[in-house]
Amino acid sequence: MAIERTLSIIKPDATRRNITGAIVARFEEAGLRVVAQRRAHLTQEQAEQFYAVHRERAFFEDLCTFMTSGPVVVQVLEGEEAISRNREVMGATNPANADEGTIRRDFGESVEANSVHGSDAPETAAEEIGFFFSQIDIVG
Ligand code: ATP
Numbered sequence: 095m096a097i098e099r100t101l102s103i104i105k106p107d108a109t110r111r112n113i114t115g116a117i118v119a120r121f122e123e124a125g126l127r128v129v130a131q132r133r134a135h136l137t138q139e140q141a142e143q144f145y146a147v148h149r150e151r152a153f154f155e156d157l158c159t160f161m162t163s164g165p166v167v168v169q170v171l172e173g174e175e176a177i178s179r180n181r182e183v184m185g186a187t188n189p190a191n192a193d194e195g196t197i198r199r200d201f202g203e204s205v206e207a208n209s210v211h212g213s214d215a216p217e218t219a220a221e222e223i224g225f226f227f228s229q230i231d232i233v234g
């Protein structure tokens with residue numbers, strides 16, 4: 095098994111309800127370490143750039159509006175197989191389809207306001223980490 099890093103975002107629905115600590119506890123219980131963390135309020139331009147892969151999707155505009163609707167917490171998580179482990183802890187995109195005990199099942203409000211983002215592959219993890227953090231910000 096390999097130690098990986100992945101980009102996590104605690105989304106505006108979660109900061110609004112003051113449950114960022116409860117979400118971080120789920121990551122730590124799963125063996126993921128927070129090796130960088132910052133609170134941010136994304137601009138429309140940043141949200142559109144971050145989610146550019148979904149530009150053609152019907153939900154793109156709503157998603158960018160939601161992601162800029164309040165502060166987020168951006169984080170780098172580190173651990174064994176961190177990318178896939180984080181995706182497991184997050185659960186399915188739609189909280190209604192997410193397994194019991196996952197973050198999205200327990201905290202998500204809707205398919206859009208689903209509390210967390212996590213990178214989906216090594217290439218996207220590296221790109222997304224670089225979008226928010228410099229090497230000097232990450233302390234393993
Ligand atoms: P994320 O990339 O945020 O970790 P994901 O990889 O599970 O989530 P994606 O398909 O990449 O899901 O979608 C990105 C985000 O867009 C979702 O997390 C959700 O907030 C939003 N989204 C996805 N599908 C829909 C939809 N059908 N309607 C509204 N919003 C959606």
Ligand code: MG
Binds near residue numbers: 214
């Ligand atoms: Mg995704």
